[in-house]
Amino acid sequence: MGIGYINGKFTNLDELVLPIDERGHQFGDGVYEVIRVYNGTPFMLDEHLDRLINSSKAIKLPITQTVEDFKNLILEAVDKSQLMDCNVYMQITRGIVTRNHLFPTVPVSITMTVRPAKLISxxxxxxxxxxxxxxxxxxxxxxxxxxxxxxxxxxxxxxxxxxxxxxxxxxxxxxxxxxxxxxxxxxxxxxxxxxxxxxxxxxxxxxxxxxxxxxxxxxxxxxxxxxxxxxxxxxxxxxxxxxxxxxxxxxxxxxxxxxxxxxxxxxxxxxxxxxx
CATH class of the missing domain: 3.20.10.10 (D-amino Acid Aminotransferase, subunit A, domain 2)
Structure with missing residues (x-):
C-alpha cells in the first residue's frame, strides 16, 4: 500500500504518469530526499527540507515553494497514504520540456511516493x-x-x-x-x-x-x-x-x-x- 504524487495530483503507485520529456528521466537533472516517518510523524523533517533546498540552490533549480509548502505537502501525502511507518521519497527536477542541455524556462516538476518502511530485522x-x-x-x-x-x-x-x-x-x-x-x-x-x-x-x-x-x-x-x-x-x-x-x-x-x-x-x- 502507498500513494504517489506528481505536480499537484495524487495517484496510485501503479499509475503511468511520467512524461517522456521529464528532465529527471533524460538528464538526472534534479535532487531528492528520503524521509522516514515513525508512527505518523516525519523524523527530522525540517533538516531534510533544509538539505533539499540547499541541494536545489546548488544546481540552480528555481523552486518557488517554501519549506512550509513542502512540509504541508508531505504531511498531506502521509495522511492520504494511511501509513504510520513509511518512507517518503520526494524528487524535484528542472521540469518537463523538449530535450535540450540548456536550462528551460518552465516550472520545476515535483514527484513523491509514500511507501511502507522496509525494516531491518x-x-x-x-x-x-x-x-x-x-x-x-x-x-x-x-x-x-x-x-x-x-x-x-x-x-x-x-x-x-x-x-x-x-x-x-x-x-x-x-x-x-x-x-x-x-x-x-x-x-x-x-x-x-x-x-x-x-x-x-x-x-x-x-x-x-x-x-x-x-x-x-x-x-x-x-x-x-x-x-x-x-x-x-x-x-x-x-x-x-x-x-x-x-x-x-x-x-x-x-x-x-x-x-x-x-x-x-x-x-x-x-x-x-x-x-x-
Missing part, C-alpha cells in the same frame, strides 16, 4: 552487517543530493555480488562515505567520522548520531581516516535514513573488533531510538 542488527572497500568514483560535489547516482549503484551492486550490505568508498587513501550511508568508526570509546565537505553527503542520521553522542557524553570527532584505521577500529557502523544506525562487523573479509556489534554502537542506537 532485529536478527540482522544483533549479528551486524558486512561491507567491502570500493574506489570512490563519484563526482566532486557529493554534498548535493542529486539524482545522478550511477557510481553509487555500481558500488552497491558490487557489494551485493560479494555477499555484502555496503560498499565503503575510498578516495585519495581515505574513507569518504559508503554507497548509500555515512561511515563511522569507534576507537577507545570515541566516535570518528569523515568531516563534512563537498566529498560527502551531510547525512540527516549523521546529525542525529551527533546529537545522540552529545547526550551520552561520547566524543564525536570529525576526522579523516584510512581503510587501515577502519580495519583496526573497535567498532564500525553506518547510518542512513533507511538503515538508521547499523553495525558493520566485517570489511573485505576481515573482522572488526570482536566480529560482533559493539557496546558503544548499541548505546548510540538506543539513544537514537529515544530521539525518534
Amino acid at each position: 532485529q536478527t540482522t542488527r544483533e549479528k551486524g552487517e558486512t561491507a567491502i572497500f570500493h574506489e570512490d568514483e563519484r563526482w566532486a560535489n557529493c554534498y548535493i543530493k542529486s539524482l545522478n547516482l550511477l557510481p553509487n549503484i555500481l558500488a552497491k551492486q558490487t557489494a551485493f555480488e560479494a555477499g555484502c550490505y555496503e560498499a565503503i568508498l575510498v578516495r585519495d587513501g581515505y574513507v569518504t562515505e559508503a554507497s548509500s550511508s555515512n561511515v563511522f568508526i569507534i576507537k577507545d570509546g570515541k566516535v570518528f567520522t569523515t568531516p563534512l565537505s563537498k566529498q560527502i553527503l551531510p547525512g540527516i542520521t549523521r546529525m542525529a548520531v551527533k546529537n545522540a553522542t552529545n547526550l551520552l557524553n561520547i566524543d564525536f570527532i570529525d576526522k579523516n581516516f584510512t581503510p587501515e584505521e577502519l580495519l583496526e577500529a573497535d567498532e564500525v557502523f553506518v547510518t542512513s535514513t533507511t538503515s538508521e544506525v547499523l553495525p558493520i562487523v566485517k570489511v573485505d573479509g576481515k573482522l572488526i573488533g570482536t566480529g560482533k556489534p559493539g557496546e558503544v554502537t548499541n548505546r548510540i542506537y538506543q539513544q537514537f531510538l529515544k530521539l525518534i
Whole structure:
C-alpha cells in the first residue's frame, strides 16, 4: 500500500504518469530526499527540507515553494497514504520540456511516493552487517543530493555480488562515505567520522548520531581516516535514513573488533531510538 504524487495530483503507485520529456528521466537533472516517518510523524523533517533546498540552490533549480509548502505537502501525502511507518521519497527536477542541455524556462516538476518502511530485522542488527572497500568514483560535489547516482549503484551492486550490505568508498587513501550511508568508526570509546565537505553527503542520521553522542557524553570527532584505521577500529557502523544506525562487523573479509556489534554502537542506537 502507498500513494504517489506528481505536480499537484495524487495517484496510485501503479499509475503511468511520467512524461517522456521529464528532465529527471533524460538528464538526472534534479535532487531528492528520503524521509522516514515513525508512527505518523516525519523524523527530522525540517533538516531534510533544509538539505533539499540547499541541494536545489546548488544546481540552480528555481523552486518557488517554501519549506512550509513542502512540509504541508508531505504531511498531506502521509495522511492520504494511511501509513504510520513509511518512507517518503520526494524528487524535484528542472521540469518537463523538449530535450535540450540548456536550462528551460518552465516550472520545476515535483514527484513523491509514500511507501511502507522496509525494516531491518532485529536478527540482522544483533549479528551486524558486512561491507567491502570500493574506489570512490563519484563526482566532486557529493554534498548535493542529486539524482545522478550511477557510481553509487555500481558500488552497491558490487557489494551485493560479494555477499555484502555496503560498499565503503575510498578516495585519495581515505574513507569518504559508503554507497548509500555515512561511515563511522569507534576507537577507545570515541566516535570518528569523515568531516563534512563537498566529498560527502551531510547525512540527516549523521546529525542525529551527533546529537545522540552529545547526550551520552561520547566524543564525536570529525576526522579523516584510512581503510587501515577502519580495519583496526573497535567498532564500525553506518547510518542512513533507511538503515538508521547499523553495525558493520566485517570489511573485505576481515573482522572488526570482536566480529560482533559493539557496546558503544548499541548505546548510540538506543539513544537514537529515544530521539525518534
